[in-house]
Amino acid sequence: MKSDxxxxxxxxxxxxxxxxxxxxxxxxxxxxxxxxxSMLALGLNLLLGYAGQISLGQAxxxxxxxxxxxxxxxxxxxxxxxAMVLVALCVALFAFAIGFPVLRLKGxxxxxxxxxxxxxxxxAFNETVDLTGGPxxxxxxxxxxVGSFTFDSDIKNYYLVWSFAxxxxxxxxxxxxxxxxxxxxAIHDSEVAARVMGVNARLMKVQVFTLSALISALAxxxxxxxxxxxxPTSFGFNISIELLTMVVIGGLGSVYGSILGALxxxxxxxxxRAFQDYDIxxxxxxxxxxxxxxxxxxxxxxxxxxxxxMPARSGHA
Amino acid sequence: xxxxxxxxxxxxxxxxxxxxxxNVGKGTITGIIGPNGAGKTTLFNIATGIxxxxxxxxxxxxxxxxxxxPERRARLGLVRTFQNIELFGKMxxxxxxxxxxxxxxxxxxxxxxxxxxWQMSEERRIREKALQWLEFTGITELADVVAxxxxxxxxxxxxxxxxxxxxxxxxxxxxxxxxxxxxETAELADLIKKIRDLGVTVGLVEHDMDLVxxxxxxxxxxxxxxxxxxxxxxxxxxNPAVVxxxxxxx
Amino acid sequence: MELLNQITQFVISGLATGAIYxxxxxxxxxxxxSTGIINFAQGEFVMLGGxxxxxxxxxxxxxxxxxxxxxxxxxxxxxxxxxxxxxxxxKDATPLALIIITIGTSILIRGVVMLLWGKDTQxxxxxxxxxxLHIAGATLLPQHLWIFGVTILVIVGSRLFFHHTxxxxxxxxxxxxxRAANLVGISVGRMVLFSFIISAxxxxxxxxxxxxxxxxxxxxxxxxxxxxxxxxxxxxxxxGFATVFGGLILGMLExxxxxxxxxxxxxxxxxxILLLILFIRPQGLFKKGETERx
Numbered sequence: 001m002k003s004d005x006x007x008x009x010x011x012x013x014x015x016x017x018x019x020x021x022x023x024x025x026x027x028x029x030x031x032x033x034x035x036x037x038s039m040l041a042l043g044l045n046l047l048l049g050y051a052g053q054i055s056l057g058q059a060x061x062x063x064x065x066x067x068x069x070x071x072x073x074x075x076x077x078x079x080x081x082x083a084m085v086l087v088a089l090c091v092a093l094f095a096f097a098i099g100f101p102v103l104r105l106k107g108x109x110x111x112x113x114x115x116x117x118x119x120x121x122x123x124a125f126n127e128t129v130d131l132t133g134g135p136x137x138x139x140x141x142x143x144x145x146v147g148s149f150t151f152d153s154d155i156k157n158y159y160l161v162w163s164f165a166x167x168x169x170x171x172x173x174x175x176x177x178x179x180x181x182x183x184x185x186a187i188h189d190s191e192v193a194a195r196v197m198g199v200n201a202r203l204m205k206v207q208v209f210t211l212s213a214l215i216s217a218l219a220x221x222x223x224x225x226x227x228x229x230x231x232p233t234s235f236g237f238n239i240s241i242e243l244l245t246m247v248v249i250g251g252l253g254s255v256y257g258s259i260l261g262a263l264x265x266x267x268x269x270x271x272x273r274a275f276q277d278y279d280i281x282x283x284x285x286x287x288x289x290x291x292x293x294x295x296x297x298x299x300x301x302x303x304x305x306x307x308x309x310m311p312a313r314s315g316h317a
Numbered sequence: 318x319x320x321x322x323x324x325x326x327x328x329x330x331x332x333x334x335x336x337x338x339x340n341v342g343k344g345t346i347t348g349i350i351g352p353n354g355a356g357k358t359t360l361f362n363i364a365t366g367i368x369x370x371x372x373x374x375x376x377x378x379x380x381x382x383x384x385x386x387p388e389r390r391a392r393l394g395l396v397r398t399f400q401n402i403e404l405f406g407k408m409x410x411x412x413x414x415x416x417x418x419x420x421x422x423x424x425x426x427x428x429x430x431x432x433x434x435w436q437m438s439e440e441r442r443i444r445e446k447a448l449q450w451l452e453f454t455g456i457t458e459l460a461d462v463v464a465x466x467x468x469x470x471x472x473x474x475x476x477x478x479x480x481x482x483x484x485x486x487x488x489x490x491x492x493x494x495x496x497x498x499x500x501e502t503a504e505l506a507d508l509i510k511k512i513r514d515l516g517v518t519v520g521l522v523e524h525d526m527d528l529v530x531x532x533x534x535x536x537x538x539x540x541x542x543x544x545x546x547x548x549x550x551x552x553x554x555x556n557p558a559v560v561x562x563x564x565x566x567x
Numbered sequence: 568m569e570l571l572n573q574i575t576q577f578v579i580s581g582l583a584t585g586a587i588y589x590x591x592x593x594x595x596x597x598x599x600x601s602t603g604i605i606n607f608a609q610g611e612f613v614m615l616g617g618x619x620x621x622x623x624x625x626x627x628x629x630x631x632x633x634x635x636x637x638x639x640x641x642x643x644x645x646x647x648x649x650x651x652x653x654x655x656x657x658k659d660a661t662p663l664a665l666i667i668i669t670i671g672t673s674i675l676i677r678g679v680v681m682l683l684w685g686k687d688t689q690x691x692x693x694x695x696x697x698x699x700l701h702i703a704g705a706t707l708l709p710q711h712l713w714i715f716g717v718t719i720l721v722i723v724g725s726r727l728f729f730h731h732t733x734x735x736x737x738x739x740x741x742x743x744x745x746r747a748a749n750l751v752g753i754s755v756g757r758m759v760l761f762s763f764i765i766s767a768x769x770x771x772x773x774x775x776x777x778x779x780x781x782x783x784x785x786x787x788x789x790x791x792x793x794x795x796x797x798x799x800x801x802x803x804x805x806x807g808f809a810t811v812f813g814g815l816i817l818g819m820l821e822x823x824x825x826x827x828x829x830x831x832x833x834x835x836x837x838x839x840i841l842l843l844i845l846f847i848r849p850q851g852l853f854k855k856g857e858t859e860r861x
Contacts, residue, residue, distance in 0.1 A: 054666060101846040107662040108605035112796060113845050116838040119793070127831040171430040178429035178436065179415075179422050179443065186405045186416045193403035196365070197483060198391030198420035207426050237789065241674060248667060277682060284675025291667045292656055 008173060011256070015162050019155055028154040030270050032226060035161035036219050037262035039168055041246040042255060043215035048244075049252035050176060051208045052188030053103060054111045056240050057118030061213040063125055063235030064091050065220025070138045070230055071131050080144050084221040088214055095213030099206035118240050125232040137231030144225045157226045164222060168215055172255050184208060185253075245283050248290050251297025260299055318343040318487055318518040319364065319395075324373035326359055333359045334542045337373070341487070341535075346509060346519045348529045350553075351539035352563055357522045360539065361491055364520075365397040366390050378486060392420050394486035400495055402472045406465030410456065410475055413464050414447040417482030421446075447482060454478040454508060470501045477508065487518045494525040506532050530554070538562070576706065577826040578819055583711045583780070585818020586718040589811040590773035591795025593725065594766035596804050600742035601762040604665050608649065608673035610792020611680075612767045615642040616774025617783035618680055621689045631694065639771045645676065646767025650760055673788065681785040693779040710779050717776050721769065722811055729807075738762060790834060794821075797841040803851020813852065 019028050044058050068087030072078040078086075102113050125132055132138055143152045144160065151160045175181050186194040187201045195201050224230050242265060250261025269279055294301040319341040326334040334356045341347045349357055363370045366387040375383045377395055385393075405413050422443055424436045451457045454474040459467070464475060473493065480488055493509075494502045502525060509532055513519055523529050529536065529550070536553045538545040540562045546553055553559055591613055598606045619641045623634035653668050660668075695709040729735040740748040741758045749755050774783070774791070781787070794817065801813030817837060825833035844852070 048663075052663065054663060056670075105845055105849065108666060109800075109845055109849060111607075111666050112605070112793070112800075113842055115793065116841050116845075120835045120838050120842075123832060123835045127829075174432045175426065175430040178440065179419065179424045180426050180429040182408070182412060182416055183419060185408055185412075186419075189405035189407055190403045192387075193399070193405065194416065195387040196391060196397055196403075197416050197479065198388050198396075199416065200388050204426075211426065241670065244667070244670070278678070280674055280678030280681060282678075284671045284673075284678055287671030288653055288668055288675065291660075291664050291671065292653070295664065 004173065004177070007256075008170060011169075012166055015166060016159075019158050028158055030267060032154060032157045032161050034263050034266045035158070035165045036223050036226075037243075037246065037266050038259045039165050039215055039219040039222075040243050041250065041258035041262045042168060042172055043212040043219070044243050045247045045250075045252065045255070045258040046172060046176075046184075046215075047208055047212040048247060049254065049257075050181065050188060051184040051205055053205055053209065054107070055114040055209070055212070056111050056237075056244065057114035057116070057121070058212070058216055058243050059235045059237065059239040060118045060121035061091055061095065061216035062220040062223070062239065063121055063232070064094070065217030066224040066230050066235065067125060067132055067138065067220075068217070069221035070141045070224040073142055073225075074138065074140050075131065080142060080221075080225055084218070087221055088217050091217035092210050092214040096206060096210045099209040100202070103202070103205040103209060115237070115240075118237060122232060122236050125235060132232075135232060137229055138224075139229040141224050141228045141230070143228065144222075151225070161222055161226065164218060168218075169255060169259070176255065180204070188253075241283065245287055247297075248287060249298055251299035251301075252295075254297065254299045257297050257299035261297070264298075318378060319520065320376040321360075321364070322374050322376070324360065324363060324370045324375070326356075326363060326368075327371045332542060334363075334370075337539070337544055339537050339544065339547055341518060341520050343518050344513065344516060345534040346513050346521070346532050347535045347537065348533040348550075349520065349522045349537050349539065350524070350526075350529055351545065354541070355539040356542040357539055358491070359542075361397075361489065361522050365395070365489055391483060391485075394484075395489065396480045396483045396485040396487075397489040398473075398476045398480050398491060398493060400491040402469070402476050404464040404467070404472055404475060406463075408464055409460065410462050410464055410467070411444070411447055411451065411460040413475055414450050414479045414482050415443050417450070417479040418443045418446055420483060450478040450482045453481065453511070469496050470498075473497065473501075473505070474508075477512075481512065481517075485517060487520065488512060490519065490521040490523075492523055493521060494523060494528050502528055573826065574823070577822045579707060579711065581819035581822025582815055583714045583818070584777070584822065585798075585815035586714050587773050587777045587791070587814070588794050588798040588817050589814025590718060590721060590769055591791060592798030592802060592810040592814050593721070594769045594773075595796050595799040596802070596810055597738075597762050597769070598766045599799070599804050601738055602654070602759050604654070604669065605796070606766065607666065607669035607792070608676060609766065609770055609795065610788035610790070611673045611676040612642050612646060612770030612788075613774035613777075613791045613795070614680065614783065614785065614788035615645060615676070616771030617691060617778035617787070618684060618689065618774075618785070619771070620775050620778065621691050621783065622684070624691075635772075635775050638775055639768050642771035642774075643764050643767045646763045647760065650763040654759075654763075655756075673792075677785055677788060684785065686785060688782045688784040690782055691775075691778040694776075708780070710776070714776050714780075717772065718811075721772070722808075726807070734761065793841070794837045797837055797844070800841065800844055800849070801852050805851070809851060816852075 018031065022028050040058060040062060044055060047053050047055050065087055068090065069080065069083045072083040072087065073080050098117070102110065102117070105113050126135055143150050145151060151157050183194065183199045183204055186197070186199055187204060191201050246261035246265045247258055248261070249264060250259065251257025269276070290297070322338050324334055324337040325332070337360060349360065351357055362368055364375055366382070366385055369384055374381055377390070377393055380393060382390055382393065382395070405416060422439050424439055428436050448457065448460065451460055454477055456471060456474050456478065459471060464472070467475060493505055497505060506528055509519055533550055535548070536550055537547050538553060538559050545562055546556050546559050548556070591609065594609055594612070595606065598604060616638050619638035620634045623629045623637045624631065627637070629637060649672055653672055657664060657668060693708065693710045694713050697708065700707045700709065729739055737748070737753045738758050738761060740753055741755055795814070798814035798817050799810050801817060802810030817840060820840060821833060821836050824836040
């Protein structure tokens with residue numbers, strides 16, 4: 001649809017132009033991570049907001065992507081781009097394989113199973129010291145480079161990460177407005193009715209789960225090359241919860257909502273550095289109050305609030 | 318079209334169905350009736366793939382579908398509607414019917430994400446067909462309404478439009494007249510006849526005797542999990558055993 | 568002989584932690600059976616039991632018995648507040664919303680505890696000293712006896728309560744069929760509240776008796792909660808012996824695995840078992856198979 005295309009183009013322009021006023025500021029660095037978190041949040045939203053499947057273990061795929069690329073490019077001196085593709089494919093295959101038994105579960109059981117996967121992955125990152133460096137982390141990961149051009153500064157990494165992010169966003173927007181996306185939403189609204197209509201719910205759930213894992217792994221690979229150092233603390237249960245919060249706040253079932261959520265929850269902790277210890281309490285309160293009072297997330301809540309405050313403007317969705 | 322042979326179903330120690338065998342003839346409207354607790358819903362669920370039978374077989378057009386899940390049955394041309402209507406509440410009316418066309422289209426995850434040109438034309442075709450089915454059931458003007466906000470009667474019509482979009486060989490309806498007033502029931506009767514005229518075989522579980530006697534070509538009567546009688550509405554009406562089952566002994 | 572002694576040792580300490588998992592599992596099952604909710608915040612009740620006891624002893628200078636009572640009471644209050652403020656307003660919410668709410672609450676409780684008492688591990692002195700007892704070639708700590716004793720009391724008590732008191736039977740009725748229970752005059756809302764009270768009390772009690780062995784900190788709730796959940800799953804979410812067996816088996820497997828194979832992967836063992844059970848036998852180890860559902 002025309003308006004969707006325009007919206008996306010405007011968004012691209014904003015993203016491409018954003019670092020210019022910031023020059024080499026600290027904020028550019030933060031925006032790099034907004035990009036990575038946007039990809040992660042979007043991956044989770046496709047699974048959770050559209051298909052309605054809970055996953056509390058996204059950090060596992062993020063970590064597998066990061067450690068996969070990290071280990072291959074340090075211990076085995078593989079070309080980073082090749083490693084990225086290889087890792088993404090392997091994680092996708094892994095997700096596809098465990099997807100079938102995992103997604104047969106529903107509701108709480110699914111939540112617990114994905115939680116279990118996340119915890120096991122985290123423990124593995126900590127224990128396989130020879131490969132991953134264990135709790136002390138893995139360092140010396142090379143930056144990505146094309147020929148002699150190396151992505152070694154905030155501004156370069158910003159464009160690198162957001163190029164990937166924009167492609168993922170575009171593909172996601174295409175997908176959710178298509179037959180496949182309709183099928184997912186149907187599964188979410190009434191899996192029984194969807195199946196009766198011939199929608200292969202089982203396969204589609206696994207497909208979107210795999211897609212979500214693939215995006216997370218890509219984000220992980222990018223992360224390790226941007227940071228050049230990774231440790232297991234970045235891939236624990238807390239991260240999965242943060243992602244969940246981003247998606248809930250931004251808006252379940254909204255592509256732009258994921259980005260909004262990622263932006264807010266990456267930016268806010270940086271701006272509120274002084275209140276660092278309060279972040280857990282904050283997330284908890286946010287999750288609970290958003291779910292009770294604003295279940296559509298901010299991306300729907302703010303326009304709704306706007307419409308209520310300015311009734312004269314209504315009559316145009 | 319649909320053949321049930323020796324269907325039995327046990328839930329733990331409870332035998333819900335035993336020895337059910339009958340044919341739903343191609344191109345007919347067949348009703349499955351019986352007093353409460355007769356096992357109609359259980360039979361219906363077995364026919365539509367919600368759970369498998371403990372014994373016996375279900376054949377669709379000669380193909381054994383007894384162990385097939387609902388989505389496979391849909392691809393073979395069997396679709397059902399629900400007594401309490403199961404709509405995709407957050408999607409629009411049009412989108413609901415477009416899901417009905419899922420089996421008639423093939424754009425998968427990859428093609429949809431990359432907006433292949435053939436996907437765009439397929440999408441247009443799906444949209445047009447969906448609108449045609451909305452017109453068939455007379456709810457075209459509701460196309461952009463969110464399905465969850467529909468009244469029950471309109472929701473029922475949407476469910477039928479969605480089911481028809483699948484272009485089924487056999488449409489099984491679970492108490493389609495439930496919750497409808499007499500005017501809506503009369504319109505439903507006409508709609509079901511229209512569906513039969515398109516060549517679709519219709520089977521319905523129903524309590525509304527007026528509707529059943531009006532439109533059904535054949536009837537199957539269940540009582541206490543077994544078959545009580547089978548025949549034309551006239552024959553069933555005159556069958557003393559059926560009368561007793563419904564009304565009790567004199 | 569050496570190996571046998573070691574194994575006996577692992578089995579005993581495994582049974583002790585298993586008893587704790589059993590208690591936590593029972594708490595999960597009680598709330599699930601009356602509300603259909605899996606309370607992700609259950610682990611935090613366990614954590615609160617230990618933390619509040621230590622606080623009562625150190626800051627309020629209460630003797631042990633009163634400290635335990637205060638801790639259990641305090642946690643129960645938190646449980647009631649949780650039910651009233653977060654669960655009740657969402658009576659008809661989607662399972663997803665409920666899961667997010669309980670996760671959010673568990674994070675909230677953890678965050679508040681961290682703010683009040685910091686991130687350090689805290690120590691609770693064992694109830695009857697630390698002199699090891701030697702029974703049947705294995706070494707038992709007095710705290711182990713406390714754990715077994717309390718667990719047995721709880722099991723007997725819950726059996727009596729759920730099967731021989733009106734309130735207990737009413738709660739079981741709710742778990743079978745809420746509407747029917749409502750129709751015969753049982754106040755479902757009150758039963759739900761009771762279930763939260765019992766679960767919070769049970770959870771915090773479990774937290775208190777294990778604290779002297781494993782120390783406690785603001786984040787022990789996550790792991791304990793998850794393992795308790797695993798025990799509940801193994802027991803098919805029943806409020807009876809199946810869950811207890813599930814917990815004991817889990818504790819033993821974990822202890823044996825950690826001792827004989829690798830201690831770093833100790834936590835992973837519980838989750839691997841959880842995944843296996845969820846994949847292969849989600850109705851629990853001891854229930855007969857139900858009719859297949861699509």
